[in-house]
Amino acid sequence: MNYVIAVLPDRIQAEAAYTALEKAGLPLDKISILGKGYQTADEFGFIDPSQQARKQAQLMSYWLVPFGFIAGYVFNELTQIELFPWAGVLGNHLIGGVFGAIAGGMGSLFIGGGSGIAFGSGDALPYRNRLKQGKYLVVVKGAPNVTNQASRILKELNPENLQGYVDPTQPREK
Known part of the structure; x- marks a missing residue:
């Protein structure tokens, strides 16, 4: 067309x-x-550029949040940083994973949403x-x-x- x-x-x-x-x-x-x-x-x-940006951010979050969780978990396991003494070893690894997942969510929101507004509207x-x-x-x-x-x-x-x-x-x- x-x-x-x-x-x-x-x-x-x-x-x-x-x-x-x-x-x-x-x-x-x-x-x-x-x-x-x-x-x-x-x-x-x-x-609508804002609608396209939301869609792009949501698509990016599907892989960035789990990747962030795994990266946070592995980082905490490798560095052995004790975030909360009461959580124990496994708890600290899981908390590191949660922080990584939060970082992945923020990345999908700012990068996916920002690029969707800037470039998604043509x-x-x-x-x-x-x-x-x-x-x-x-x-x-x-x-x-x-x-x-x-x-x-x-x-x-x-x-x-x-x-x-x-x-x-x-x-x-x-």
Whole structure:
């Protein structure tokens, strides 16, 4: 699936773009307007960076927490550090493992969550920010011939930004 996204400064220009695409014979079910009074970024399916970050942190925690526990246990066993005298040898090893698991959880939260916010959103975050600024997006999705025709039409309207994408998760249309 290919996409063309045009950023337009106001509702009037977004509607004019929609009308121009409609007059050119493009299928209306492939054209979307995003902005105030139209679809939101969530309704359209733009990735929410914070949701992606939570997902990334959770995935990292599945292997970092157990690895941290094992590393903490082994570290305490090798160094023979007595964390709490009342816990005994095995208890101190287990407490070292718990501290390692906590460190693994913190690593998944800060590294997995931080990188999810920084890199997990792709171009969705700038488009979300433009929508928050009151701008409008006209999105055309479809086969390459549809998006190429839409690009030519939208270029004539002088959008603030015009960008094309190919969705790598979808099979290519011909």
